[in-house]
Amino acid sequence: MAALTGPVLVVGTGLLGTSVALACRRAGVETLLADVSPEHLRTASGLGAGRPMTEGDRPQLVVVAVPPAHLADAIGDALLTFGADAVVTDVGSVKSAPLREVATRVDPAQLSRYVGSHPMAGSERSGPLAASDALFDGRPWAVTPHEGADPDAVTVVEDLVALCGAVPVRLDPDAHDRAVARTSHLPHLVAVLVAGRLADAPPEHLALSGQGVRDVTRIAGSDPALWQQIVSANSAAVLGVLGEMRDQLDALIGAVGEDRRPELERLLERGVTGTRAIPGKHGAPRQPTRSVFVSVPDQPGELARLFADCGEAGVNIEDVRIDHDPGRPVGLTELIVAEGRAEPLLEALESRGWTTHR
């Protein structure tokens, strides 16, 4: 039986808070809303995220989703007001500094009801109108209990994560902050620096913008006031990764400036290695595949015809390998498909006259 039954009180109905509330509603859990802004509160309620909190409400879990500058205060208030009967969590991007601050406002027994957490989800947009009940589906959500946290409280928070469709990742607060400095704050700051270089460019140069620069700079469009707070709250870990970045940038400038091409290529290869280090979408391994072998005559358009027939058969081709034998007019093509799609593909291709090899 689920530890989290509700009600859930969401304090702060911005993008994340409203999304948490919508996800709880999607799961049939009662939600209560609070926000210092009546406009945000009414919008969030209008969107179906829940009803405004009233005197006498007794939440089981309080989710604090306010901007970083007010986070410690709001967590402390929630613990003092509801902590006796409720669990308190938050969705803040940085864990250590707010935790230290909260620890100065409440005693250890009260603090044991607090379990920090952080969903790795969001968008460049903000506010309740940008919220979605599916924002967290398949995303990682860090759960960062301090040493004195109540194990039952941790279970309730992990239940919230599951209920919102996310994947819990347990880390202590310091490890979390070092991790996000690298996986979130550094990419953000770098995107900002690259975008800043565009702000100075002549329009005819900018006309040559392609998909790459859009991808790299997309997140630079986020709220500067919010990110100033995030970076400032994690300054030690952020300075660490920025320093590493500067060292590598200097190495790159040296390699390019002195035309040391093998060194430049090694730096570029390290980038490829890095992209492969990022886990698959849900942190799950790729699904198993099977190879389907087809003989394809080396005539113009024959390969295109094979792919078109695969498309009509409704089978997605994950990868293709072609073995041309220079001495023969027919090549063997290996189509890599999801394991369960191999038989249907073989049948579809055989019915269309292709020579397959079982």
Place this chain on the structure above:
Amino acid sequence: MAALTGPVLVVGTGLLGTSVALACRRAGVETLLADVSPEHLRTASGLGAGRPMTEGDRPQLVVVAVPPAHLADAIGDALLTFGADAVVTDVGSVKSAPLREVATRVDPAQLSRYVGSHPMAGSERSGPLAASDALFDGRPWAVTPHEGADPDAVTVVEDLVALCGAVPVRLDPDAHDRAVARTSHLPHLVAVLVAGRLADAPPEHLALSGQGVRDVTRIAGSDPALWQQIVSANSAAVLGVLGEMRDQLDALIGAVGEDRRPELERLLERGVTGTRAIPGKHGAPRQPTRSVFVSVPDQPGELARLFADCGEAGVNIEDVRIDHDPGRPVGLTELIVAEGRAEPLLEALESRGWTTHR
């Protein structure tokens, strides 16, 4: 009448060359293919990109699409072999250095048949199997004639660009190289540096990777050998932007390290300005919009009901503004839609009982 009627000879059937050939075939123009690799040539032909070139073929336009290290040689060969009757272009990422090299191999009259160009399209994948006839649709394609280029030759190349569905952008070779250093090479190198920081990270940290880091590092997965050649061929312009980047990185490190929050926020704001400098997808201004005003009762879920009804009416909401009047139980919501969709939306909402304001 189109200047470019064909045949088009594509030299180098990798991603770009094969895509150009496929786009020409899509437009009904005859294509001929050449490649030092028989495998690539057979695959490209198999995909319907054209037939292998034979002795006696007389192309109208030669598109040189070989890797940067061989580019000048291949352009020179094409001019010497076909230049008397044909126009020669290329798709290389860097224009000045190859042009200077080619100018040492042919005389000015021969060189006048060469008009450099560069489509701003591609992917992290390479090779003919990754090609698509739609790769260039709506993309910018730089056309970079040198001073002695034949105006008729420029027209033929601009015709190719239009035929491939792209938008021509005229620049001289040096301006092009400075532009792409900023809009393409810098983002690429920065993505590589950020991805390099991930290669060193513990797996439990990487578990917290979200969409932002994936976007920033996606292009870092590209072929390191190719990018070494591109960067080396544009080293002067690249060093210029890398130097600007290092200065800004130092400023950022200073602001974070000394807790200068207003300065940090200004740097972040510059990033937002930069993202807005990137032109819309096709370099075209946004389409005109119109506002539709609807009264929405401040009850839980009412706003969600309005959006659901908009969705059922098949009208896309570009933006929303909500005006809550604290004294009234009804709020006025402004829905911003494409101009031609406003009337259909008003009718649909009115038929569902909403109070609109025309």
